[in-house]
Amino acid sequence: MDLTFTHRFVKVNGINMHFAEKTPSFTDNGASRPPPVILFLHGFPELWYTWRHQMAALSSLGYRTIAPDLRGYGDTEAPESADAYTSLHVVGDLIGLIDAVVGGDREKVFVVGHDWGAVIAWHLCLLRPDRVKALVNMSVVFEPWNLKRKPISMFKSFYGDDYYICRFQKNGINILQEYGEIEAEFAKVGTERVLLEMLTYRNPGPILLPKGKSYDDPVSLPSWLTEYDVKYYVSKYEKSGFTGPVNYYRNMDRTWEMMGAFSNAQVKVPVKFIIGDQDLTYHIPRTKKYIHDGRFKSHVPLLDEVVVLKGVGHFLHEERPDEISKHIHDYFLTF
Amino acid sequence: MTSEVREKKIKTNGIWLNVADKGDEGEPLVLLLHGFPETWFSWRHQIDFLSSHGYHVVAPDLRGYADSDSPPTHESYTVSHLVADVIGLLDHYGTAQAFVAGHDWGAIIGWSLCLFRPDRVKGFVSLSVPYSPRDPNLKPSDLFKSFGDGLYITQFQEPGRAEAAFAKHDCLTVMKKFLLTTRSDFWVAPPNTEIIDDLEVPSTLPDWITEEEIQVYADKFQKSGFTGPLNYYRAMDLNWEILAPWQGYKIVIPTKFIAGDKDIGNEGANGTIKYVKGEMFKSIVPNLEVVVIEDGHHFIQQEKSERVSQEILSFFNKLRNITE
Numbered sequence: 001m002d003l004t005f006t007h008r009f010v011k012v013n014g015i016n017m018h019f020a021e022k023t024p025s026f027t028d029n030g031a032s033r034p035p036p037v038i039l040f041l042h043g044f045p046e047l048w049y050t051w052r053h054q055m056a057a058l059s060s061l062g063y064r065t066i067a068p069d070l071r072g073y074g075d076t077e078a079p080e081s082a083d084a085y086t087s088l089h090v091v092g093d094l095i096g097l098i099d100a101v102v103g104g105d106r107e108k109v110f111v112v113g114h115d116w117g118a119v120i121a122w123h124l125c126l127l128r129p130d131r132v133k134a135l136v137n138m139s140v141v142f143e144p145w146n147l148k149r150k151p152i153s154m155f156k157s158f159y160g161d162d163y164y165i166c167r168f169q170k171n172g173i174n175i176l177q178e179y180g181e182i183e184a185e186f187a188k189v190g191t192e193r194v195l196l197e198m199l200t201y202r203n204p205g206p207i208l209l210p211k212g213k214s215y216d217d218p219v220s221l222p223s224w225l226t227e228y229d230v231k232y233y234v235s236k237y238e239k240s241g242f243t244g245p246v247n248y249y250r251n252m253d254r255t256w257e258m259m260g261a262f263s264n265a266q267v268k269v270p271v272k273f274i275i276g277d278q279d280l281t282y283h284i285p286r287t288k289k290y291i292h293d294g295r296f297k298s299h300v301p302l303l304d305e306v307v308v309l310k311g312v313g314h315f316l317h318e319e320r321p322d323e324i325s326k327h328i329h330d331y332f333l334t335f
Numbered sequence: 336m337t338s339e340v341r342e343k344k345i346k347t348n349g350i351w352l353n354v355a356d357k358g359d360e361g362e363p364l365v366l367l368l369h370g371f372p373e374t375w376f377s378w379r380h381q382i383d384f385l386s387s388h389g390y391h392v393v394a395p396d397l398r399g400y401a402d403s404d405s406p407p408t409h410e411s412y413t414v415s416h417l418v419a420d421v422i423g424l425l426d427h428y429g430t431a432q433a434f435v436a437g438h439d440w441g442a443i444i445g446w447s448l449c450l451f452r453p454d455r456v457k458g459f460v461s462l463s464v465p466y467s468p469r470d471p472n473l474k475p476s477d478l479f480k481s482f483g484d485g486l487y488i489t490q491f492q493e494p495g496r497a498e499a500a501f502a503k504h505d506c507l508t509v510m511k512k513f514l515l516t517t518r519s520d521f522w523v524a525p526p527n528t529e530i531i532d533d534l535e536v537p538s539t540l541p542d543w544i545t546e547e548e549i550q551v552y553a554d555k556f557q558k559s560g561f562t563g564p565l566n567y568y569r570a571m572d573l574n575w576e577i578l579a580p581w582q583g584y585k586i587v588i589p590t591k592f593i594a595g596d597k598d599i600g601n602e603g604a605n606g607t608i609k610y611v612k613g614e615m616f617k618s619i620v621p622n623l624e625v626v627v628i629e630d631g632h633h634f635i636q637q638e639k640s641e642r643v644s645q646e647i648l649s650f651f652n653k654l655r656n657i658t659e
Binding site: 013084089091 | 348349413415416418419421422423452454576577578579580582583584
């Protein structure tokens with residue numbers, strides 16, 4: 001498997017965005033038709049790198065694959081203002097990226113999303129359905145906007161103050177010189193240990209981070225995560241830190257406020273949804289029922305297929321890379 | 336004239352809006368969005384006219400105005416909030432797609448509605464204010480700086496400043512200064528002058544409005560103040576930030592632009608109307624009709640009420656394949 005990528009930078013929406021690209025080494029029909037584009041959107045706490053297997057597989061099948069580090073992550077700029085991390089900011093970046101990559105014809109692209117990338121993908125489909133040809137989304141379902149469910153207070157009432165999203169909320173006074181509360185704790189634990197805890201999390205229950213939680217137990221790497229992979233993530237996170245990524249959580253209420261126009265709105269883009277049955281998101285109360293009893297489809301009327309992978313956890317595309325690549329290719333072939 | 340207008344409070348997007356409503360609820364819905372500093376009352380002529388020509392007309396006091404709720408900080412006055420308020424109204428009435436007309440800030444809300452929820456708009460009429468595509472390299476506050484401190488938008492930024500300047504006049508005078516203006520420059524006050532002091536009140540009222548009608552506005556603003564309305568201006572940079580997803584977007588919904596040839600910003604060679612009739616605008620709003628009303632000023636739906644009513648009606652009727 002050829003894992004060489006081109007790394008590029010482009011100025012979009014006021015930030016310098018880094019993305020990895022892997023294009024077909026051949027033109028599939030010799031004609032002037034450009035290869036279809038797949039935009040890959042990573043989650044937390046990851047990077048473009050999480051998509052390496054899919055980019056390798058799908059580029060060899062004739063797709064032009066693009067995977068940015070999202071705003072605040074990796075080699076992409078992290079704006080100083082903690083308010084600059086709503087879905088509207090991030091979708092703005094992606095529209096700029098799509099325009100820069102696809103050119104002036106305002107064409108549609110395929111999108112693949114996971115975790116926070118899936119949340120962003122749902123919002124991309126609401127805000128700019130005219131730019132998305134089809135979506136393969138993973139792990140996080142689409143739930144319609146609900147006036148009564150302001151995110152943080154909802155999480156607090158479901159899971160308590162130690163729920164990781166609640167623990168992520170407290171911001172620093174000055175992002176450059178002082179950490180937010182959770183960044184300071186992460187710094188004490190160490191970047192590598194924090195990443196390992198998250199990437200190897202296989203508990204179907206919600207992530208709780210009580211203060212004074214011990215991080216001393218040994219962590220063993222799963223088969224799909226190599227020392228090299230860990231080193232790559234650690235090197236990037238040590239450089240760019242956790243504030244950018246955590247700021248997404250800090251803007252959940254603001255995003256909710258600004259997406260009020262989409263109350264009752266459906267996602268009108270063709271979608272294939274994939275989830276592992278060991279994923280903590282699959283075990284959020286009432287989610288299984290929501291996915292399978294028809295309500296998910298009522299909000300995503302073009303939901304063509306739901307795939308539940310047995311024995312697979314949250315990072316499904318790293319755990320079963322070939323299977324996921326095949327699912328993606330099989331779906332996008334139909335367009 | 337407005338004796339059969341129903342007024343009621345409707346909960347939308349977490350706030351209460353006061354909404355004027357006239358016409359048969361079974362007819363297609365027309366949503367009318369007022370500007371600054373006005374109320375639904377600015378649409379009184381169109382409410383009567385359109386409701387007697389086959390439409391159910393709905394005209395809210397917008398967020399921050401008159402008898403509607405007024406959240407305290409400017410962060411609650413972005414176009415995303417205002418559009419969500421409107422969507423909530425359409426949901427309340429069970430309207431899948433509405434005919435929409437907006438004037439001034441109401442036009443900005445209408446254009447934003449065409450971005451956020453084009454699926455909910457059958458056709459849109461904009462009075463006075465065209466769609467301003469986002470310049471990715473120029474924030475509004477930086478653009479305004481080039482006009483100096485005298486520009487009314489700049490003077491409206493600092494919380495409290497314009498409120499204090501307005502308070503030096505009684506509300507009736509403030510309303511006359513706005514409603515009766517005949518200025519067609521971009522409203523830049525001379526140095527060390529507040530715009531409200533620079534705007535003049537004519538010695539006689541024009542024939543299209545009475546003292547009693549102006550008093551209707553004065554009474555509302557006396558009660559609710561100007562902070563809510565001014566917050567719209569204070570959220571302009573924030574709007575610019577959150578409209579990034581529509582960078583380069585083409586609005587293909589049928590639209591019509593109506594303005595008086597003496598409206599604000601029509602003075603000189605680079606005025607609004609020239610922009611609207613130009614190639615650049617046509618490339619981003621391709622499905623557009625333009626009507627220029629001779630001798631019309633800013634508050635056009637009041638000043639030239641019959642003409643504006645007819646232009647709105649004929650546009651919406653055309654979209655329904657109805658011809659007179």
